[in-house]
Amino acid sequence: MGPYELLKAGLSDIFGECPDETVESFRRLTEYMTEYNKKVNLTRITEPRDVVRLHYLDCAAIFTAVDITSGASVIDVGTGAGFPGLVMKILRPDIRLCLLDSSNKRIDYLKSAADMLSLSGIDFVHGRAEELSRESAYRDSFDFAVSRAVAALPVLCELCMPFVRVGGRFVSLKGSGAHDEAKSAGSAVRLLGGEGARVVPVTIPGGDESHHLVEIKKSRPTPARFPRKNAVIKKSPL
Numbered sequence: 001m002g003p004y005e006l007l008k009a010g011l012s013d014i015f016g017e018c019p020d021e022t023v024e025s026f027r028r029l030t031e032y033m034t035e036y037n038k039k040v041n042l043t044r045i046t047e048p049r050d051v052v053r054l055h056y057l058d059c060a061a062i063f064t065a066v067d068i069t070s071g072a073s074v075i076d077v078g079t080g081a082g083f084p085g086l087v088m089k090i091l092r093p094d095i096r097l098c099l100l101d102s103s104n105k106r107i108d109y110l111k112s113a114a115d116m117l118s119l120s121g122i123d124f125v126h127g128r129a130e131e132l133s134r135e136s137a138y139r140d141s142f143d144f145a146v147s148r149a150v151a152a153l154p155v156l157c158e159l160c161m162p163f164v165r166v167g168g169r170f171v172s173l174k175g176s177g178a179h180d181e182a183k184s185a186g187s188a189v190r191l192l193g194g195e196g197a198r199v200v201p202v203t204i205p206g207g208d209e210s211h212h213l214v215e216i217k218k219s220r221p222t223p224a225r226f227p228r229k230n231a232v233i234k235k236s237p238l
């Protein structure tokens, strides 16, 4: 099966169907990202089959385990080349998306990629999570915060949970160590206003990687003392 047949089959499994236009958008995105990657470091994954599996289908797996309601607001913290946020937006144009990254070059890439795909309803933000979540417009306000490959879960909780509204969810995409990470993040989750951590295994078609989603519900506002400064978060994770 070619990469885009695999993509169509994988997305059809998740959504019940996958229009050809969606596959075409992802094919154009691969071309665009691979070309842009020659001048700005976006990703080490460039073979179309790997891009399809390890970027697109991996990120799309969020929809297998988490109920992202229609029109939900979603912030992708440390989005890089748009994973998982841009993939979510292509698949679900109804979401209101904020793509956040501390690299302005990646934010510029994301603006041009979204423009190329005629995607609207995206807020592109260059900044650091631990600073932005102190601003009232961003604090305790998103239905979902999502993140992949940014930090270990105790650190990531402090970067992401302040953005989530009470009743919302923080969803992180993790590898084989997800259960251990979830255990080690127990006190961070409680301190930041969260409640438990649900670990869900996900299967990526065409391979046997062990990937997981970790979903944390926010049940109380995050105390004002969080997030701490970057150096403190790194030195003494909660």
Ligand code: SAM
Residues within 6 Å of the ligand: 077, 078, 079, 080, 081, 082, 083, 084, 100, 101, 102, 103, 106, 127, 128, 129, 130, 147, 148, 149, 150, 159
């Ligand atoms: N999420 C993408 C993925 O899965 O391919 C990118 C992962 S990349 C390894 C980590 C990204 O997080 C980088 O683009 C980096 O600039 C960004 N980042 C790291 N710490 C951050 C912070 N505190 N606030 C915002 N972005 C951050």
